[in-house]
Amino acid sequence: MGKIKVASQWLESCAGCHMSFLDIDERIVELLKYVELSSTPITDLKHPPEEGVDVGILTGGIGNEEEKAEAKLMRDRCKILIALGDCAVTGGICTMRNFFDTEEVLRRGYIETESTVDGEIPHHEDLTPLTDRVMGVGDVVPVDIYLPGCPPSADAIWFVLTELLEGRMPKLEGKVLKYGSDGG
Amino acid sequence: MSEIHLTINGKPVVAQSGQTILEAAKQADIDIPVLCHHPALANWGACRMCLVEVKGMRGLQTSCTCPATEGMEVETETEKVVAVRKFVLELLFSERNHYCMYCQMSGDCELQDLAYRYGLDHWTYPRPFEKMEVDASRKYFIMDPNRCILCSRCIRACSEIAANHTLGLRDRGARTMVVADLDVPFGESTCVECGTCLQVCPTGALIDAKSAYGGREKDVIHTQTTCMQCSVGCDLDVVTRYQRLLRVDGVWESEPSGGLLCVDGRFKPLYEKRQRVTGPLVRKDGKLVAAGWNEALGIVAEKLQSGSCQGLAYCATTDEALTAFARLFAKVDGAAGRIEPQVAPLGFGQVAKVQDVLDADVIIVTGAQPLEYQRVIGYFIHRAADQGAQVAVITDDENGLSARAAMTLTSAEAGKAVETAAGAGKVVVVYGTEIKPEVIAALKPLGDEAYILALDPARNAQGATAAGLQPQEPSDVDVLYFLLGEQSEDAALLAKVNGAFKIVQAAYHSPLVDQADVVLPTPIWVERTGHVTNLDGSAKPLHAALLMPENVRDEAEALAALADMIG
Numbered sequence: 001m002g003k004i005k006v007a008s009q010w011l012e013s014c015a016g017c018h019m020s021f022l023d024i025d026e027r028i029v030e031l032l033k034y035v036e037l038s039s040t041p042i043t044d045l046k047h048p049p050e051e052g053v054d055v056g057i058l059t060g061g062i063g064n065e066e067e068k069a070e071a072k073l074m075r076d077r078c079k080i081l082i083a084l085g086d087c088a089v090t091g092g093i094c095t096m097r098n099f100f101d102t103e104e105v106l107r108r109g110y111i112e113t114e115s116t117v118d119g120e121i122p123h124h125e126d127l128t129p130l131t132d133r134v135m136g137v138g139d140v141v142p143v144d145i146y147l148p149g150c151p152p153s154a155d156a157i158w159f160v161l162t163e164l165l166e167g168r169m170p171k172l173e174g175k176v177l178k179y180g181s182d183g184g
Numbered sequence: 185m186s187e188i189h190l191t192i193n194g195k196p197v198v199a200q201s202g203q204t205i206l207e208a209a210k211q212a213d214i215d216i217p218v219l220c221h222h223p224a225l226a227n228w229g230a231c232r233m234c235l236v237e238v239k240g241m242r243g244l245q246t247s248c249t250c251p252a253t254e255g256m257e258v259e260t261e262t263e264k265v266v267a268v269r270k271f272v273l274e275l276l277f278s279e280r281n282h283y284c285m286y287c288q289m290s291g292d293c294e295l296q297d298l299a300y301r302y303g304l305d306h307w308t309y310p311r312p313f314e315k316m317e318v319d320a321s322r323k324y325f326i327m328d329p330n331r332c333i334l335c336s337r338c339i340r341a342c343s344e345i346a347a348n349h350t351l352g353l354r355d356r357g358a359r360t361m362v363v364a365d366l367d368v369p370f371g372e373s374t375c376v377e378c379g380t381c382l383q384v385c386p387t388g389a390l391i392d393a394k395s396a397y398g399g400r401e402k403d404v405i406h407t408q409t410t411c412m413q414c415s416v417g418c419d420l421d422v423v424t425r426y427q428r429l430l431r432v433d434g435v436w437e438s439e440p441s442g443g444l445l446c447v448d449g450r451f452k453p454l455y456e457k458r459q460r461v462t463g464p465l466v467r468k469d470g471k472l473v474a475a476g477w478n479e480a481l482g483i484v485a486e487k488l489q490s491g492s493c494q495g496l497a498y499c500a501t502t503d504e505a506l507t508a509f510a511r512l513f514a515k516v517d518g519a520a521g522r523i524e525p526q527v528a529p530l531g532f533g534q535v536a537k538v539q540d541v542l543d544a545d546v547i548i549v550t551g552a553q554p555l556e557y558q559r560v561i562g563y564f565i566h567r568a569a570d571q572g573a574q575v576a577v578i579t580d581d582e583n584g585l586s587a588r589a590a591m592t593l594t595s596a597e598a599g600k601a602v603e604t605a606a607g608a609g610k611v612v613v614v615y616g617t618e619i620k621p622e623v624i625a626a627l628k629p630l631g632d633e634a635y636i637l638a639l640d641p642a643r644n645a646q647g648a649t650a651a652g653l654q655p656q657e658p659s660d661v662d663v664l665y666f667l668l669g670e671q672s673e674d675a676a677l678l679a680k681v682n683g684a685f686k687i688v689q690a691a692y693h694s695p696l697v698d699q700a701d702v703v704l705p706t707p708i709w710v711e712r713t714g715h716v717t718n719l720d721g722s723a724k725p726l727h728a729a730l731l732m733p734e735n736v737r738d739e740a741e742a743l744a745a746l747a748d749m750i751g
Contacts, residue, residue, distance in 0.1 A: 086285060089306045093285060098313040133313065138306060146306035150285035173303045 003036040004165065005053040008084075009074055010041050011067040012094045012134060013060025016151045017085035018042075021057075023154035034165050048077040055080045055164060061087040061094040062135045066128035075141035082160065083137040086150040093150070094134040102130045145170060148177070190256035197252075205247035205258055206234055216260050217269065217298050219276075220335035221248040222384050224436050224443055225344055231335050232272045233298065236260045244268060270302045278309035279358065281316065281330040282387075288396040289388030295333060296387075312358070321371030324451040325382045325392050327362070332389040334360055338381035345444050347566035350375045362389075377447040378563065383433050394454050395423065395431035404430060407729035410716050411449040412500065412670075412709045414558045415640050416538060417718025418445055422710060422729035429454055429710055429730060440538035440720055446559035453709060458672065458692035463735030465703035472703060477737065477745075484665075484687050484702055485749040491662030491685075493518035497653060499642035500671035501706065501739055502714035503723055506644065506651040508743035509667050515750055518663075521656025523677060524642040525617045526649075532628055536612050536635035537720045544568050544635070545609040547575045548601045550623050552616025552639045555584035558719075561614065561639065574608070576601040578623055598626035605630055617641055637719070643671075646717035658682065665689075666696060667739060669706050689739055705736040714740060 010018060018041065024031070038053050039045040047070075048056060056078030062068050075081055086092035097105045111119040137143055147160055156176040163170035185200045192205070192214050199208035204227065209216050220231035229249040236247045239257035244265065247258075259265065276295060284290045298304075319327040334353070339362065342351040350373050354363040364373035382390045398404075404425045411418045419438035423431040432450045434443035464480035465472040487493070495513040497506060499522050513520035541547060541564040555562030566588055569575050575589040578598045586592040593600055605611040611630060616639040627634075642648060658664055658680045666673070668690035678695055688700040691708045711732045715723040732738070 083306070090311075093283065095311075095313065096283075098311075099315040136306070138308075139310070143306075148305050171303070172305050174300075177300055177303060177305065 003034060004055065005036050005038050006055045006057065006161075007038040007048040007053040007074065007078065008040045008057035008059070009047075009070055011058060011060030011070060011088070011137070012063040013085070013087055015041075015059075017059035017088070020149075020151035020154055021084075021157050024158050025154070027158060031161065035161070048074055050077070052077045052079070054078065055082065055161075057082045057084050058088050058137050059085045061091040062131065062137060062140050063094055063097070064128045064130050068131065068140055071137055071140050080144045080164065081137075081141065082145045082147060083143045084147045084157070085152060086148050088137045089146045089148045091134045091136045091139075098133045102132060105130070147172065152176075188252060188254045190252055190254070190258060192258045193260055199252045201251075201253075203252050205236060205238070205245065205250050205252050205256070208252040209247065209258070209260065214260060216247050217301065218248060219294060219298070219333060219386055220337060222337050222340075225337060225340040225384065228336060228340065231276075231333070233269055235265055235268055237262050237265055266302065269298075270304060273299055273302060273304050274307040274309055276333050277304070278307050278311050280332060281311070281313070283330075287331060287388040288391060289331075291400040291402070293388060294386035319370050321369035322375065322377065323371070323393070324377055324447070324455075325379065325390055327370055328389055328391060329361060330389075331387045332362055333387055334362065335386060336362075337384040337386065338362060338390060341380040341384045343570075345380050345442075345567075346376065346378045346563050347570050348374065348376055348378070348563070351381060376559070376563075377451060378445060378559070379447070379450045380434065380444060383443075392431055394451075398428070398430045399425040405729070407727050408435060409710070409712070409727045409729060410718070410724040411445070412643055412712070412716055412726075413448040413453065415643055415645050415719050416440060416558050416560050417716060417720070417722075417724050418449055418560060419724075420445070420449065424729050427730055439722075440718065441560045442539075444560055444563060446563070448559065456692075456708075458694070460692060460708075460733070461690055461697065461703055461705040461736075462733045463705055465700075467701045472698070472700070477735075477742075480702055480704060481742065481746055481749060484704070485746055487663045487685055487687070487702075488512075488516045488518065488665070488746070489750060493663035493665060494656070494659055494661045495520040495665040495667065496523050496656060496658060497521075497648065497667035498523050498669060498671035498673075499644040499648040499653070501644065501647075501667065501669040502712060502726060503644065503647035503650065503717055504714040505667070505669075505739035505743065506647045506653060508740045508747070510651040510653055512743050512747050512750075513665075515747055518661070518665075519656060519659065520653060522642060522645075522648045522653040523666075523673075524640075524645070524655065526642070526645065526655050527615070527617050527619075527638040527640045529638070530613070530615070530619075530624055530627070530636055533613065533630065533632055533634040533636035535721075536637040538564065538637065538718075540610070540612050540635045541565055541568055541614065541637065542571075543610060544573050544612040546601075546605045546611045547573055547614060548578065548605065548611070548627065548630075549575065549583070549585055549589075549614045550578035550598070550616075550627075551619030552614055553583060553585075554614060554639060557616075557641065558639050561637070565614070574604055576604055580620075595620050595623050595626075598623045602627060602629050605634070611635065612637060614639060640719070644716045646719070646721055647715075647723075650717060660684075663687065666700075668694070668696070669739065670708050672696075689742070704739075704742055705733070706739050707732045707736055711736075713738070 056074040160170045197212040227248045229246040234247040235244040237259040316329040339351040418441035419435035421433040434445040436443040466475040577589045577592045612635040664684040665687040670691045672694035673696045686700045689704040712726040
């Protein structure tokens with residue numbers, strides 16, 4: 001049997017979920033016996049290959065058109081999609097901007113911040129527009145596995161991946177559902 | 185009450201008639217999840233978490249309100265029940281703005297616990313992202329409606345326990361909000377800051393300003409002790425971490441207050457601003473300077489034997505300290521007394537306990553302001569009034585209880601209160617030092633049937649009485665010894681202090697401490713061990729939740745050491 005192909009991408013995210021994945025430490029060596037890491041944010045290959053992967057992992061919420069497109073691309077090119085971390089599951093802390101309209105958010109960020117002098121809201125054809133609201137991945141594409149946590153613990157991530165390797169759909173309960181190693 | 189037999193999850197359970205399914209299950213160690221239910225509050229049946237299947241009954245039943253009956257067959261965790269609970273949790277999480285990642289209750293939150301229990305890894309309903317303002321207009325605790333699940337525990341606590349009726353609901357459906365009075369900021373409302381709502385909130389909607397983020401339940405230490413802020417003597421659950429005072433909670437099912445506290449017991453002591461006396465001080469060349477205990481006690485022992493002396497205590501300390509104080513002065517042939525005035529007995533009636541107020545039919549209040557000084561008794565009077573008790577306030581001045589009393593009478597009209605009491609069941613007279621002789625005379629016909637609750641203004645009045653300390657004025661002696669504890673002197677006392685050699689035993693600096701010739705430090709409430717005797721006459725234990733500062737000694741110990749030195 002060939003290796004299982006896994007791709008990941010971060011969307012509107014602090015990168016903490018990918019850090020938590022790396023916290024599986026030396027278990028990554030064991031994992032790589034069975035898994036081929038395809039595209040990730042830190043590999044040369046940035047997008048899942050056209051021929052597709054077995055498992056796609058998305059971290060972060062969806063707050064702009066580019067992220068929406070990334071989520072759709074991953075969904076199209078993977079068999080099982082994991083929304084990893086609170087932002088991917090519910091939009092997470094990024095949804096705090098949903099209490100304001102996007103214009104207000106940009107103005108606050110680029111003009112009204114206390115340290116800004118003569119600020120302006122950047123406009124350029126290369127800049128992707130914000131969506132009206134930040135969403136979870138599941139609000140844009142169907143998700144197969146939700147792994148909440150801010151971030152989910154390395155053990156929880158390990159549990160989900162190893163369950164999939166065993167051919168089971170992971171059922172999250174107990175400690176792996178709680179975020180923080182102490183279940184707080 | 186008769187025994188009934190039912191099965192819960194196939195297990196035979198014996199319950200009492202009148203018990204709910206939830207109560208029967210609890211007795212049988214079967215855990216049914218709840219959110220709106222709280223053992224100290226009336227059952228509500230609002231949150232639908234406690235739904236169970238009962239054979240033969242249509243739909244699912246709220247076990248917190250459904251009475252257990254003979255032969256009932258209950259299932260608490262069927263597939264159907266679990267699916268409904270999960271559905272309810274999804275609705276609760278999607279309705280408002282629950283951000284566990286930065287909520288101070290994360291880890292201790294009843295809503296979060298249930299999400300974990302039922303494996304809620306996401307929810308499917310869209311969130312409205314309604315913008316809700318946090319209300320931080322109160323000093324001691326904050327209301328964040330974003331985290332409110334409208335369980336109404338706070339509202340019931342405010343009405344049923346504190347009998348203050350500040351909290352209520354505004355609007356209906358998705359627009360429903362918990363509000364104070366007619367939707368005014370909490371800090372401008374009729375809230376008395378007793379904090380009972382804070383203690384029963386299952387989520388992070390009510391936030392204690394002091395303890396938020398200070399430590400989760402698994403990190404903290406709980407120490408049960410007795411409140412020393414007034415003579416009621418409520419049980420306290422003191423929460424600490426790393427020798428830091430985080431929070432004070434009430435203790436359900438404790439006497440006399442049943443978990444109810446007031447702002448003076450729950451919050452104010454955590455915001456103490458006075459400067460602490462951290463070690464003995466003696467006056468040298470006109471200045472108070474730090475000294476060792478042996479030196480300071482040596483000077484005191486010598487002074488007490490060298491001339492006439494008088495000891496005056498605020499009854500703000502332990503039974504043990506007051507007894508040791510009286511003993512010391514007996515030994516040196518000095519007078520010893522208490523500083524606070526004492527409530528004289530009325531000469532009729534039977535001694536009431538604090539809880540007698542709760543089931544009274546008529547309550548007569550006179551010469552006392554319990555809403556100001558023994559607040560829990562004030563709230564108890566409100567609670568009794570809610571239950572239909574007639575409250576008569578006899579006063580020639582303003583009294584906070586008048587607002588909800590059946591009648592407010594002048595001293596001259598006191599007889600009308602006796603008329604009201606005639607033929608009524610249980611009559612309780614609550615009185616204090618300001619009672620007028622003509623009122624005592626007018627109330628005398630109530631006779632020995634009446635229950636009499638004397639609100640002594642001193643915190644440990646009963647302890648002082650047991651030690652034989654009666655009110656005294658400072659007299660013209662060579663040495664004056666003041667045992668203040670945490671109570672700083674009032675201006676009237678200070679004005680009466682003469683040029684005697686002054687020894688002051690106090691926890692905090694004050695003008696009297698600063699004039700003293702010898703200062704001995706004392707512990708504060710949260711550091712105390714020993715006992716305090718409350719209004720009900722029960723000697724309640726004190727347990728130290730924090731260590732005393734290194735150079736502080738308990739008064740009883742210091743006074744005993746002095747007695748030994750005098751020999």
